[in-house]
Amino acid sequence: MPQLSPAPSGPDPSAPGPASSRLVALDWGTTSARAYLLDTGGTVLDTAPAGRGVLAVTDGLTTAQDRRAAFEEEFERMCGRWLEAHPALPVLASGMVGSTQGWADVPYQRLPQDLEALAGALTAIPTRRGPVHVVPGLLADGELPQVMRGEETQILGLLETAHGDAHTGGRRGTVVVLPGTHTKWVHVEGRRVLDFRTVMTGEVYGLVTRHSILGRLARRPDAPDLEAFDRGVRTSLSADADGGILATLFSARTLPLTGRLAAEQVDDYISGLMIGAEVASWARDRPASGGSPGAGPAEVLLCGEPELCRRYQRTLHQLGVDAPVVGGDVVTHGLRSIALAAGLLDAPTEGTA
CATH class of the missing domain: 3.30.420.300 (2-keto-3-deoxy-galactonokinase, substrate binding domain)
Incomplete structure (x- = not known):
């Protein structure tokens, strides 16, 4: 370990004491x-x-x-x-x-x-x-x-928050979904990551709504319109979506043009189209990403920004999948676990945790 330089000043009296800081x-x-x-x-x-x-x-x-x-x-x-x-x-x-x-x-x-x-x-x-x-x-x-x-640490903390010390995850392991700019779908068994995929739904949503022709007829709503979101999800889960998201996205222009979608509903409708397409893709590939025919579904857990997680939760619910949202300081839990395993941190003894 390198020599520490002399501290430029004395200890900060407001800092937590050495008996507790680890x-x-x-x-x-x-x-x-x-x-x-x-x-x-x-x-x-x-x-x-x-x-x-x-x-x-x-x-x-x-x-x-x-x-x-x-x-x-x-x-x-x-x-x-x-x-x-x-x-x-x-x-x-x-x-x-x-x-x-x-x-x-x-x-x-x-x-x-x-x-x-x-x-x-x-x-x-x-x-x-x-x-x-x-x-x-x-x-x-x-x-x-x-x-x-970074997500690997978040996932470890999430699993500990959801399961405690038990290295289990339902009948077919766990699918952890981390919604965001680049959403992760991660297949885990116990504490072992088997596979994952990255979906750029969040970033593409921003590009489509701000920098494409689809945003020209949109007006920013005062509050989220979940009815419009659900309509987009249903479209992506329907037979009309057989051509994929690139075939359905243009409906975010034609529906307002024909008076069938309000300008304030366009952004939430696009959100539903895109998240619906993402979840539908996972559902089609489900045997390869946590679950197999006849073996029962994998447990699905969500973690991330609460409002965005609720949108994924609503979408999964339309497919009959219950997906609880795990909150709390999952990153700090994950870092603590890795520090314990690395010997950087001593395991707590009775009365010290």
Whole structure:
């Protein structure tokens, strides 16, 4: 471990005491960074001011040396106060900070992959405060490779939140759905990731509604119109959708033109078309993504922004699939579990959690 530089000032009297502070956990993504101070049991003792994501930290920087210096400066801004007070605290990070555009290029781990075993593949980045350990992402190799960074930690924390310490997941494992800009559908058995797919529904929705002809007849609604959303879902699940989403999307123009869809309903209708098409695709491929004919369905869990999760939940319900939404600090739970498995954090004893 590198020698720590002398602290420029004394311990911060407002920082949690050394008897409780055990881990600095970093969720460092493309557009934002969040830092947490955890105790042994994973309780969040303190949070840092929101940090800059990978894109902002590296904006305009052309050399690896400059990027490393910028990341260390941002890390110091977020976590320096804690590490001045408690210099021996381990630090564990996940997300795009471990990408080729990040602080260090952390190699992907190939599927199938036990999530807790990621603890054996951490990359340590030296800093003046000591090493920052970074969790690797996952690679599903094949003709069309799939990758994730950060979601693997989120999934581990989600499974622990949903199942506790039991390494189970229903009759046919678990399908974890993480709605967002690039939605992930992940097939898990126990804590082992078997396969996943990435669907760009969120990003394409933004492009279609803001930068295509389909948005010309739309007006932004004052509130979500779930009736219009459900109509879009039904269309994508119907025989009219046999040509796929590219064949049904134009109805978001023709229906308003013919007076069959209000301008305020267009965006939610498009949302329903796209999420409906995404879920319909998963349902068609379901035997390969968690479940097989005659063996009973996989458990489906949702995690993400609540309003977006509810849309996926409504869509899955139309196919007869119950999909509870798992909330809470799933990333911090996942980072704590990996820290325990890596020996960065001691297991709590009675009275310390």
